[in-house]
Amino acid sequence: MLTDYLQACERGLEPLFAPQPLSAVMTLSRERLVDRPHGDLPRWLAALEALPAGPAECALDQDTLTIGGAGEQDEETVKQALQGLIPWRKGPFAFFGVPVETEWRSDWKWQRVAPHLSPLAGRRVLDVGCGSGQASRGLEPHFQHVIGTDISLRQLQAAPASATSFLATQAHQLPLPDTCVDLITVAQAFHWFDKTAFFAEAERVLKPGGVLALVSYGLCDVEGLEGIVRAFHDGPLGPWWPAERADVVAGYPQAQLHWPALHFADTTIKREWSVETFIGYLDTWSALVQAARAGQSPLAPFSATLRTQWGPQTRTVHWPLRVRAWRKPRPH
Numbered sequence: 001m002l003t004d005y006l007q008a009c010e011r012g013l014e015p016l017f018a019p020q021p022l023s024a025v026m027t028l029s030r031e032r033l034v035d036r037p038h039g040d041l042p043r044w045l046a047a048l049e050a051l052p053a054g055p056a057e058c059a060l061d062q063d064t065l066t067i068g069g070a071g072e073q074d075e076e077t078v079k080q081a082l083q084g085l086i087p088w089r090k091g092p093f094a095f096f097g098v099p100v101e102t103e104w105r106s107d108w109k110w111q112r113v114a115p116h117l118s119p120l121a122g123r124r125v126l127d128v129g130c131g132s133g134q135a136s137r138g139l140e141p142h143f144q145h146v147i148g149t150d151i152s153l154r155q156l157q158a159a160p161a162s163a164t165s166f167l168a169t170q171a172h173q174l175p176l177p178d179t180c181v182d183l184i185t186v187a188q189a190f191h192w193f194d195k196t197a198f199f200a201e202a203e204r205v206l207k208p209g210g211v212l213a214l215v216s217y218g219l220c221d222v223e224g225l226e227g228i229v230r231a232f233h234d235g236p237l238g239p240w241w242p243a244e245r246a247d248v249v250a251g252y253p254q255a256q257l258h259w260p261a262l263h264f265a266d267t268t269i270k271r272e273w274s275v276e277t278f279i280g281y282l283d284t285w286s287a288l289v290q291a292a293r294a295g296q297s298p299l300a301p302f303s304a305t306l307r308t309q310w311g312p313q314t315r316t317v318h319w320p321l322r323v324r325a326w327r328k329p330r331p332h
């Protein structure tokens with residue numbers, strides 16, 4: 001089945017890509033999907049098999065990436081199949097009306113920045129550490145040209161076709177000319193970069209007067225159960241987070257650049273969720289995957305506590321969203 005799928009992909013992509021990059025991508029895909037598959041591949045394939053087949057309307061240019069409309073398929077069947085694809089990382093999605101909340105909400109980052117930008121017609125933006133391009137796509141309607149870069153070819157390969165030009169490269173080695181972009185955005189990725197080298201590279205490629213914006217969101221809290229998520233995050237999950245996690249959760253307080261800073265008040269994102277939706281969201285956290293690899297499942301006892309304390313009603317879950325930004329000075 002996978003071989004047939006890859007052959008179909010190759011045929012479909014042939015008119016769009018030059019033979020050499022396409023054959024490199026297909027070789028990599030075959031290796032990762034057929035020759036040396038990920039250990040979870042059988043579970044993912046079973047979940048895909050269980051999803052409804054056939055044509056469906058897709059909307060990829062909205063905050064929530066949507067496939068199929070509500071009521072077109074049996075909701076329970078869709079929900080069951082989607083459970084098999086946990087953990088969901090980037091999102092949000094809606095499949096036949098079933099919402100999928102995810103660990104990283106790319107749409108929130110763009111919504112936070114957009115109202116603070118001056119007219120963008122004719123401007124070029126560079127989204128560094130763009131992953132599969134979810135935040136980059138949010139920039140497309142506002143800029144003449146969006147360039148997304150990421151160190152991971154696999155992330156870029158996962159990006160749906162769009163107007164963004166993607167480049168696989170390290171954040172501090174951008175294959176771009178000097179002073180060619182008006183805005184650089186980094187959404188939830190700066191903590192992975194070689195920071196000093198990245199700032200030097202950003203200074204080189206930004207036009208004078210251009211802006212560098214680091215966008216991040218921190219740890220959520222639940223109204224009426226304040227501190228419960230922090231205790232789980234820092235306690236049972238503490239050993240399973242990478243060292244860089246603390247920096248992004250705090251909103252990069254140590255990041256310093258010698259340019260004038262632009263000040264953005266912290267804002268909050270809010271969602272009204274049931275306990276089950278919230279547990280589904282927690283299940284997408286990467287620390288849980290690390291714990292599972294070591295044979296541990298800290299979410300199970302925490303879910304039991306949450307269910308008892310949360311009750312049957314929805315509660316407000318809120319996340320702090322932060323922007324650190326600087327403007328490159330114009331020459332006098």
Ligand SMILES: C[S@@+](CC[C@H](N)C(=O)[O-])C[C@H]1O[C@@H](n2cnc3c(N)ncnc32)[C@H](O)[C@@H]1O
Nearest residue numbers: 106129130131135150151152170171187189192
């Ligand atoms: C949490 S994801 C964020 C992706 C995207 N910006 C979004 O908002 O959905 C972090 C991304 O940073 C990328 N990354 C990590 N280190 C990098 C580096 N040194 N240079 C460029 N990208 C890097 C990863 O491959 C990953 O796609």
